[in-house]
Amino acid sequence: MLRLAVRVRREHAEIVLAELLSFAPAGVEEVDVTAGVVEYAVYGAPGELPALPDLTAAAGDALVEVRTSEVADDWDRRWRSFHRPLVLGDRLAVRPPWEPPVGADVELVIDPGQAFGTGSHATTRLCLELMLSLSPGGALLDLGCGSGVLAIAAARLGWVPVVAVDYDPASVEAATDNARVNGVQIEVSRHDLRADPVLTAPTVAANLLRPLLLTWAQRLAAASASMVPEVVIASGLLVAEADEVAGAFAGVGLAEAARRESGEWAALLLRRPRT
Numbered sequence: 395m396l397r398l399a400v401r402v403r404r405e406h407a408e409i410v411l412a413e414l415l416s417f418a419p420a421g422v423e424e425v426d427v428t429a430g431v432v433e434y435a436v437y438g439a440p441g442e443l444p445a446l447p448d449l450t451a452a453a454g455d456a457l458v459e460v461r462t463s464e465v466a467d468d469w470d471r472r473w474r475s476f477h478r479p480l481v482l483g484d485r486l487a488v489r490p491p492w493e494p495p496v497g498a499d500v501e502l503v504i505d506p507g508q509a510f511g512t513g514s515h516a517t518t519r520l521c522l523e524l525m526l527s528l529s530p531g532g533a534l535l536d537l538g539c540g541s542g543v544l545a546i547a548a549a550r551l552g553w554v555p556v557v558a559v560d561y562d563p564a565s566v567e568a569a570t571d572n573a574r575v576n577g578v579q580i581e582v583s584r585h586d587l588r589a590d591p592v593l594t595a596p597t598v599a600a601n602l603l604r605p606l607l608l609t610w611a612q613r614l615a616a617a618s619a620s621m622v623p624e625v626v627i628a629s630g631l632l633v634a635e636a637d638e639v640a641g642a643f644a645g646v647g648l649a650e651a652a653r654r655e656s657g658e659w660a661a662l663l664l665r666r667p668r669t
Contacts, residue, residue, distance in 0.1 A: 397435055397436070397462070397463050397464070398436045399433055399434070399435050399436075399460070399461045399463070400433065400434045400435075400458050400459070401431055401461075402432060402434075402457070402458045403431060403432075403457070404431065404432050404603060404632075405603060405604065405605055407432045407603065423435040423436075424515075430632060480518075480519060480522075481496055482523060482526060483498075484497075484498055484499055485500060486498055486499070486500045486501075486522060486526060486547065487500070487501045488502045488543060489501070489502070489503060489504070490504065490505065491503050491505055500547070500550045500551060502546055502547060502550065503572075503576060504543055504572050504576075505571065516657055516659040517601050517631075517659050518540075518601060518629070520654045520659065520660070521544055521599055521601050521661055522547060523654055524652065524661055525547060525548065525599065525627060526551075527663070528625065530551045530552030532553065532596045533553065533554070533555050533557070533596055533597070534548045534553035534556050534557070534595055534596075534597040534598070535557050535559070535594065535595035535597070535599070536548065536556065536557070536559070536580075536598075537587060537598055537599065537600040537602065537610065538561075538565075538587075538600060538606065538630075539558035539560045539565055539569045540560065540565050540568070540601070541569060542558055542565075542568065542570075542572045542573055542580070543572075544599045544601060545573070545599075546569075546572060546573055546576050546578055546580065548597075548599065549578035549579065550576070550578060553597065555579075555580075555581065556578075556579075556581070557580070557582075557583075557593070558573075558580050558581070558582045558583075559582070559587075559593060560585065561585065561586050562584075563584060566583065569582045587609065587613070588609055592613050592614065592617050592621055594614070594617075594621045594622070595623060597623060597625045597626075598623045598627070599627045600627065600628050600630075601627075601629045601630045602628075602630045603630050604639060606630075607630070607642070608638075608642050611639075611643050611646060612642070615645055619647070622647055622648065622666055624665065624666050625664070625665055626664040627661065627662070628643070628664060629660070629661035629662070631659065631661065631662070632659065632660065633658055633660045635660070636655075636662060639662065640653075640662055640664070643662075648664035648665065649666075649667060650664055651663045651664065651665040
């Protein structure tokens with residue numbers, strides 16, 4: 395079994411991930427390397443993966459490092475061991491389907507699928523922690539839903555209706571499948587937040603990279619005031635990026651109400667002042 399590892403700056407990760415998904419025979423694993431750098435690992439038998447030498451190359455504006463190595467035949471078992479349950483007290487747990495029930499009040503079963511985790515990544519966990527600090531109710535938009543963890547958690551906690559969107563078709567498929575497994579009704583569709591009409595809801599969970607969060611804030615600023623959500627949970631941020639993103643949303647009337655950090659990652663709770 396071969397492992398093809400690709401390292402790239404996080405601001406270019408979305409583009410590189412989309413390319414990897416086009417030929418990933420057995421999934422894509424995301425591993426944080428250093429601040430601002432992510433490594434994607436693709437696994438496959440010889441002949442399934444492209445025969446690439448170790449190299450550093452430019453892919454558009456992104457500079458990527460590519461390394462190929464052999465891994466043991468039990469890589470799939472070890473990959474499963476990488477995805478452990480996420481437990482947030484007694485209130486919420488997220489686990490892959492091969493792990494036994496944890497016993498939390500709300501328990502989600504999430505298959506990592508082709509390219510997504512089960513919620514244990516710091517950015518998702520911080521979003522879930524902030525979500526648990528809110529009073530559920532009304533509509534919620536999961537902007538950049540990935541495997542659907544935040545949208546499914548919102549539906550189980552009491553938000554309705556819940557809409558989940560992502561640019562990546564693999565995300566749409568994964569979120570749809572995971573919603574069915576967890577017995578929740580959410581509306582899932584493909585959406586390009588840079589070009590498609592601006593989406594909003596009273597509560598928005600946006601676990602996105604910094605450039606996408608800034609783009610969405612700019613588009614909200616250009617839209618009518620009625621498009622500004624009441625509450626936004628913004629994550630996918632490095633700690634050093636949080637002030638800039640908070641400032642961008644302050645420009646559309648969303649004030650920082652809380653901030654949580656875990657290692658190099660940060661998440662913001664932004665609120666529209668009550669009038």
